[in-house]
Every structure is written in structure tokens, then in C-alpha cells.
Amino acid sequence: MTRNVIVGQSGGPTAAINSSLAGVYRTAIDRGAKKVYGMLHGIQGLLNEKYLDLSDHIKTELDVELLKRTPAAYLGSCRYKLPGIHEDKAVYEKIFSILDKLDIEIFIYIGGNDSMDTIKKLSDYAVLTGHTTRFIGCPKTIDNDLALTDHTPGFGSAAKYIGTSMKEIIRDGFCLEYPAGLVTIVEVMGRNAGWLTGATILSKGEDCEGPDLIYLPEVTFDLDNFKERVAKFLKEKTSVVVAVSEGIHTEDGKYVCELGNDINFVDAFGHKQLSGTASYLATYIAAELGCKTRAIEFSTLQRAGSHLASRVDLLEAFQAGGAAVKAADEGETGQMVVLQRFSDEPYQSGTAVRDVHKIANDEKCVPRNWITEDGAYVTEEFITYVKPLVQGDVTPIMVDGIPRHLFTPEELYKK
């Protein structure tokens, strides 16, 4: 390439999104980019001309390693939804004038479903107007719900955090004896796709029984049936651990977390903000079965836990970032990088690109036959799928006993 690259991050952060950023930066430099800009807070920041020159922040090989190990979006993220081209042409004109000013040849956006919608619209606009900037999406989401890719960067590290923490919680559960038993409800992120909740199965092994019940949002949740299953386990075990997705809902379409309260928030994309599923179920079970219960939410930690990142995940995220630049440099636009799996064991994967129009706004859920017939557990197929993605560790760079991250750009936190 002969001109510049700009890269942005969008949507919920992950432990691997900065590894993709590192991959974009390295490959862009290697392929001759004059400048590599980073949008601050994605397309929303770019609209306000907020960006930085990445070479001011990534100066050494060690910086690249620190960036890979830094959780959350290094450049800041956003949830800005671009209007349709027919709805607000002025927004597009503004963006493209900024891209022209910065002499941008390649525009990379690291994000999930909503971010791929941005890539689709921008590349459409460029094609329609004959603009030469090329737009490539780089997948990112802990939710693993993007279509056409075997899995998404960020999922493996979140799954590793969830599997490890779940195992520690299960162990903790056996410690204290309660006369009527202990039931722990663990709430995992995932509105419509149960990939992360299913990943609690990773806690299972010869040294741990794993969770007793796993409820994904792909299957309708029945409160009575749930109670009966818990009661049955309580007859056999001192401690029962249940994994639930934040998005489980009853037959009438009501989220379980809505059963307890009436307050609901809706974000910029019209998604309901869910929380309180575990808390509601813990209160319910305590009242119905008279046992001790506790509710645990992995919350933000499951997406920010870079100290437990998966090596496979961080490497693939890095590769995906590089593949995005390579595809654009070779003339592609309106595409998203996908990860392809060639074999489970030994695990082998590679990257390719796919038309972003076939990906944007589509959600990939856990196949019904990867969930047991009774809807309360995952199958061997699910385990075979998820296991390779959490292999290997990325040793944190410890300073004074705490993992070191790359300095936060000042523009990000100061007002």
C-alpha cells in the first residue's frame, strides 16, 4: 500500500480485541503503510475527528506484547449505529471527508454484529460514490454469535475465564455445609446465544463434576421444571451449581430477569439490558426449596479478564487483524475476516474473508442438537467445539505482582 490505514474498535470489549489491533498495526507497517491511525471511540469518535497516530503509542516489541495483554478496547469503543445511506447522507460525507483528509487507503473496524453493519454501509457508500478507501471488518465478540466464522476472537479467552472461575466456584460450594443444601446460580453473558454459558462445561473434568445444570437462551426456560431438577440434585449432593444465561426466557417470551422487576433499559441498538437473572432464581429457589442459595454474576470480569487469556484466542485475534489488512491491501472491500477450522484435534485453523453483507445483523446461536434434549445441558459436540479455543496461556507481564498493561491513551479518560 502507498497511503494510510485507520483502525477502530467497536461494541463490547474483550480480552483479545487489542491483540487484533496489534495484528492490524504490525501488518499495516509491514506492508508499507505510511501512517496507522486509531479512531478514538470508533466511528463516533472519528466523526468528531478524534484519532491518534498508533506509532506514538506502540514504540517497541514489548509494547506490542503489552497491547496483546491489555484488556478492553485500547482505542475506546462505541455503540454508534450509522444511519442508512438514504437516511442521512451528510454523516457519510463527513466521514469520507475526514478519511480523505487523513489520506486513508484502508479502514479496518474490529467489532461484532453491529460493527459489521458499519463496514457494510461504509463500503456500500464507497462503491456507490466511487471512493477508493477499502473497508474490512475484523470479528470480535465474547458472545461468539457472528455468522460464517467458525468462532470469534475474544470468545476463547472469555470461555477460559468462565471455565476456570466456574471450577473455582464449584469447589468453593462444597466447603460449607448447609442443612438443606446450597444452590449457587451463576449468571453468564449472552443475550440470545448461549456460547458463553455453555462454556461453563469446561470446568468439568476428572477433578470436577462441572455445573449440574446449564441453561442456554436457545431453549425456552421452564421455572417449575428447573425447580424440580434442582430439588432432585439436592437429594444427591450437598452443593448444586447452575449456569444460566442472562438471556433465558419463559415460553411467553419474558426474560427471567424481568420476572422479578419491571424496570428495563434499552440500549442504542434497541437491545434490552439484562441483569438479575441469577439473583431472581436464587431468591426463587430459596423460597421454594428452603435451601441456602447464592447468586454470582461474572459481569464485566468475563470480558476483561485478560490475565486468563487463551493463547489460541490471542494468536487468532492477532492473525485476524493481520488478515484484515492483507485482504484490503489486496483490493478487497466490504468483507469480514472469518476464522476457519480445519480440524479439532490437533486443532488447526486459518483465516479467510467473507462478504460482510452476509454477516451483518445476523446472529449465530448454539445448534439445538448441541444442547441436550431436556434443554438443561450441553452435549459432547459442544465440548469438542469449544475445547481447542481455550488452549494455551499468555503469561501476563507482571510488575509488582500485578499484570502490566500498555498505557491508556490520555485522550480516552481525560475530559
Place this chain on the structure above:
Amino acid sequence: MTRNVIVGQSGGPTAAINSSLAGVYRTAIDRGAKKVYGMLHGIQGLLNEKYLDLSDHIKTELDVELLKRTPAAYLGSCRYKLPGIHEDKAVYEKIFSILDKLDIEIFIYIGGNDSMDTIKKLSDYAVLTGHTTRFIGCPKTIDNDLALTDHTPGFGSAAKYIGTSMKEIIRDGFCLEYPAGLVTIVEVMGRNAGWLTGATILSKGEDCEGPDLIYLPEVTFDLDNFKERVAKFLKEKTSVVVAVSEGIHTEDGKYVCELGNDINFVDAFGHKQLSGTASYLATYIAAELGCKTRAIEFSTLQRAGSHLASRVDLLEAFQAGGAAVKAADEGETGQMVVLQRFSDEPYQSGTAVRDVHKIANDEKCVPRNWITEDGAYVTEEFITYVKPLVQGDVTPIMVDGIPRHLFTPEELYKK
């Protein structure tokens, strides 16, 4: 020694309590114990003659390493409070008849304040009745609130988990831009002692600003003042992160978590069960300041996060277990092992024993002058104190991408 050793674990589990168990086992074997028994669920289990022979479970050097890395109480824990000797002599007769049956020379109890009360009563009874079994306490609590010891095994690992996770949360907070700012309230364990909440300061370094406000239970909490401080930070920063102890309370003695609801539970020791402080404050700040807020509880994970254990902590826990056996073998009884600090940098420590009568039921809080005058942060003295305790890592033994633990004794989870 010529006879047997029995060891039990009591109170809330930690990431280091099994390292103490490993230390007890190794030293007991080294010093000639014929058998090393483990009480299942502490003194409560012993009363029901529930115990196991540890050599059936710890067979190799690798098992010892796995035990050190296994979170929660390997033998199961309890919250059983022994009645006073004058209140129920029969309980004591039963315990001592079991000890006689098992030919116990040394009784080690790994626990916190309440457990030291057990050691005190049992050793008193033995002295009164001329019984030859010796009783030594081995300190354990993430809360770090035991008197006479510089710190307690378990605290360092919890502090490392809290410092690391806090840093990841702070980083996550800068990602998304909210028009009126984002305030994250992080709730940390610690009813009356703020050691763990103070440990959030470990997130601070040249790559992280650390939490903006830290509220310990040692200082009265003022809701209005809190709101004003948050509002001030919101003018300067896009994301404000506040660490609060679950035990913070207002001037009239009311816990902050009680302000939101009226339901309170009291455990066997008469302690109120606290939870919901962060959630209450997040709702309060959102309503008062109109900003986006979120509440995060470290919950069980902060005591079970053995994958992030501190090497200093695990080694000291191991040493404390060994020192307990050594003291008993040398004739001591009614004592607790304490950790002594000889210097901060380089950090040097050692073990000694202290009369358990001077420890039991006493709570060590953070000194007022280690908290800033305004009551909303900790001082350099606090940092100097806590930093050495989180140094070094204990690499988890990974199997299939997830940390491996020592097999749970079947007696613990099957009914």
C-alpha cells in the same frame, strides 16, 4: 511425635488454606506422625466422626503441588461455634473421646477468628482435664483481621485477585463513552475490616490510575459527601471507579446495603449477611447524577481465585501449617501461629506462636492513619504494607486449558 495428627479447616475458604493443609501434612509426616487425619467440615464433622486419612488422598509430590493450587477448603469447612465449657460439657467429652479413639497427639485448626475461639476452648478443656492432646491454630482469612499476626495467609492471594481484577475493570470503564459519564461501584468483602477493599489500590501504577475513591468500613460513610466527590470526578473523567467495602455504614450505624432493603440475614455467629452495597450505590448515583452506573461484586471469586494466587502468600501459608505442627510437637498448646514481618523491601518474614487467648474474637482493622484524612482513600503506608504480600505467582497446572485441582474427597459432595 509418636502418635497421630488431626487437622481441620474452618470458616470462609481462601486460595491459600489448602497450602496450609499441605504444610501441616508434610511437616507432620516429616516429624514422624503415624497418621495424619483430616476432619471433614471441621469440628462439626469431627463431632459426627467424619474424617479421612490424608495419605489416601495425598500420594505424590504432584498431589502436594495440586493441593496448594486447589481453592476453597479441601476438607470442607464449617461455621460451628463450640459452646462454652460450662454450657455443654457433653460436647467436649464427645470430642475428646473421638480424639482418644484416633490416638491424637496434635490437633491443628486452620481458620480465622471464630476458629481460634475453638482452639482456645479445646486447649483450655485439655489443660483443665489433664488431657495430653495439644491444640494449635493456624491463621487463615482473606479478611486479614486477626490480631497479633502481621497479616493472615489467604489475604495476599485475595488482594492479588482484587488488584488485578480492579485494574481490568478500570480499563474496561474507559471503553464506552456515556454522555453523562460512567460510574462503576465495585463491592469488596470485609465486614468490619477494610483490608481487601484497600487492596484495590494495587491496581494503581504508571499504567493505571487506580480507583478514584476507596471506602473502608473503618470510616463512617456519608452519602451526600460521596455523591459530591463522584460528581467532581465526573467533571474530569469519562469513567469513575469506586471501591466500597460491603460493610460501609452511615453515622447512625446502618449498613449502606440496608438502606435499599429491609431483609437481613444473620449467620450462626450473629453476623449480618451483607450484600447489595454496590447495587444500592449504583442506583443512587444514577438517580442523583443522571449518569450511567454499574455495580460489580467480586463475590465468591475473590476468595476462590486460586489461579491468581500470590506466591508469597502460598509459601507463607505452607510455612504456617508446618510451624503449627512444629510448635505442637515441641510441646506448645493453646497457641496460634503468627506471621512476623522483618522488613518491607526486601520483604522478609517468619513465623512465631502467640497465646490464642489474646487473639480469639478480636478483630484487627486498618489503622485510621493508613486511611486518608477525608476517609475516601488509603495512604502510602497501606500500599507499603500490602505490596509485598502479592508478589510472585504460582503457575497453575493446566490440563486442557483449565487449572487442575486435587480430586475432591467424595465424602464432601455426595450425600
